[in-house]
Amino acid sequence: MSMTVKGNKYLSCFAAGLTTLHKLSLESQDGNETLSFQPWESLNELFLGNYNSIVPVGAKEGEQSITPTKCQSLEISKVFPSNTSLWFWKCFTFLNSLCIKNWDSLIYWPEEVFSFLNCLEHINVIECPNFLGSKLESTVGTSITEVLLPKLQCLLIDNCPNLVEIPKCSLSIQELDIQCCSKLHYLPEWLGNMVALKWLKIWECESFNTLPLSMGDLARLESLLIIGCPNLAYLPEGMEGLKALKQLSMRECPKIRALPEGLLQQVKNLNQLWIEDCPHLERHFRKYGKYRHLISEIQLTNVGEESTSNLLKDLVLAFPSCKNTCFSARS
Template sequence: MDNVRSIGTEFYGDYNDGGYDKILFPCLKSLELVRMQNLVERMDAMEPTTTGMVFPCLKNLSISTCEQLESAPCHFPSLEEFDISQTKSTTFEKISSKLTTLTSLHISGISELASLPEQLLKNNSSLMYLNIWFCDDLVSLSPHGDVWGFYTSLRSLQISNCKKLSYLPDGLHTLRSLENFEVRNCPNLRSFPSIKGVALLLRTLAISCSDEVLPIGLQSCISLSSLEIDECPNLISIPNLQDLHSLSFLTITSCKRLMGLPDGLDYLTRLKSLTIGGFCEELDSFPSLSSIQPASLETLELYGWAKLNSLPADIQRFTALTQLWIRNFDQMEALPEWLGKFSSVRYLYLRECKNLMYLPTAEAMQHLIYLHIFFLPQINGKMWKGKRRRVAQNCPYSKYLSPLKTD
C-alpha cells in the first residue's frame, strides 16, 4: 500500500467503547506489514496509563520493507517470533524495548544498527533462534559485552553479510544449548571466539574471519555434521580433523593463504559433500584429494583460481559421485575425457571458467540428466557445429543446450 503514511488508532476500532479494560484483537496470532514504502507511523492503541490489553495472543510479527517507518507500538505480551527487515534501527529498538517472550528473532537489512539493544538481549531468556543478515552497520552483538539472558536457551546463532562486524564476545562459548553457530561473509571480523565450551554440542559450524588461526575447540567438535570455513583471507592452516567422525558436509573455500588441505580427512568416513578451493594463487595445481574417502562422497564442488588449467586427476577415485561442480578454472580449455568414467554423475555444473571451450564426447556425457552452464564466454554457437552439435542432439539433456545461450 504505497500511499499509506499512517496507521492510526482507528485500526483498533473504538477501544474506549466498553472501558479501558477492553481486550483488542483477542484471537489474532499473526500480523505482517509488508512493502509499505511510505508508512511513517503506526500508532499504539492506548496511552500508557490505560489498563487494556492489545494482541494478547499474538505469536508472530513480521515487518518487511517499511523503510520510512519511524514509530510503532511495543505492546506484544506474548510475541514469540519477530521477523524485521529493511526498516530503521529506531523502529526496531522501539518495538523490541518491552519484548520478554521471544523464541525466534530474525533481523535483516536494518540501517544504522551498531549493536542489538541491551534490553532485548537481557529480557528474552527463552530465545532459541537468532539470525542477523545484511546489517551493514553492525559492529558487535552487544553494546556492553556479554549481556544476555539466553545462556541456557539459545540453540542457533546465524550472522551473515555484516560488513562492519569486528567483534564477537568470547562469552559465546558459555551458551549451554548452542547447536548451530554460523558466521558468513563478515570481512572485518578480527577473530573468531572460542568454541571450547560448546564443542560437544555443536552440529553446524560456519567460520568467516580475518584471523590466521581457527578458534580454540574446533578439534573437539566431535558431533559436527557440517563444517564451513569460508572467506578467511589470512588463514594459514587448519588443524587435524580426524576426530570429527560425524562430519557429512565439509566446505573449505576462499582462503587465499591456504596451501593445502588439513590432515585427518581419511578418517571422515561419513563425508557426503565436499566443497573446496579458492586457495593460494601461487599454487600451480589443485591440492591432492587422495586422502578423501571415496566410498561415501556424493557431491563434490571444486573452486579453482587463475593459474589452473586442469582438474585434479584423483577425482576419478570418487565413483559414488552424483553431483559435480566445477568453478573458476580460468585457464582450462577442455574438460577431460575421463569424466565419462563417472557413470554415477547425473548432475554436472560448470560455472565461470573463462576459457573453457570443449566438452567431452557424447559417449562420455550420455549418463548425465542435467547440465548447468553459467558464464562460459568461450562456449558459443560455433562450437555446436558438426560433431559437437551432434553431442547436444544425442544427449538426454539436449533441451538445455539447444540452442545454447551464453550468460
C-alpha cells in the same frame, strides 16, 4: 513473536523483559554501544550486530552464572565476544546454527569457544577479513581438537581473503563449502579422514592449486564442484575411491589438461557433469574427444556450449548450500 531493535539501548532493555520472544534482532547504530545481554528462555533465533562489546546483565563479566538459552540459531555481525567472554558462549550450549559475519578481530578458529557448542551442526564464517583459519599447532591439544563440534555437518567459509589453513573439522561433517578465499592454496591431507563428507565445493579461490592425495578416501562424496581456480593445474591420482560421486563440476580452471585415471573410472557413473572454461577438458569431452565415450549415459551434461539441460539451475538446486542455514532474524 519477533522483534527488531536498532540503535536504541532502552528498547533493548525492554526486549529483555519479554518472555514470549522467538526471534530477536539487536543492532547498534554507531558501533560504540555495549550490549547488556541476558538469554531469553523462549528465544529460537537471535541476531546481534555492530556492538562494541557484550557484558552480562546486572554484573561484571565473570561475576554471574547465566542459565543457558535454548536458542537454535545465532548470527553475530561486527562484534566478537572473545575467548575472555566465555560466559556468553556458555549461554548457547543448545545452539544448532552459527553465522559469524564481519568480525575483524577473528583471526584463528576459536577452539575454546567451540568446546562449549557441542550441538552445532552448521557454521558460516562470512566476510572476516583477518581470519587465517587454524593455528599450525592447536592451542587446546590434538585430542580435544578431534572431538570439537561432534555434530557439525556443514561448514561454509565465504569471502575471507586471508584464509590460509582450513580449520580441522569433525569427522561428522557432510558439506565443506569454501568461496572467495584468495590466499588459500590447498586443502590439507587430513581431508581424507572426513569419511562422512558428501559435498565439497571450492569456488573463486584464485590461488588454490592443490587437492590432497587423500581425496580418494572420500567414499561417500557425492558432489565435487571446483569453480574459478585458475591456478589449479591437476587433480590427484587415487580418486577411483570416489564410488558415490554423482555430480562433477569443473569450471574456469584453464590449466587442467586432463582428469586422472581414477576419476575417469567414475565419470560414467555420474548423473551430472559440467565442464566449462576448461579448454583442454572441453576438447576431450566433445565429439571425437578421448573422453566422449564416457558421457553417453550421463543424464545431465554441460561441456562448453553443449548442454542437455539447464545444468546450472539443476546443480545449484542439487547442492545444499550452507548459506541456507544462516537465518536472518531481521526478515
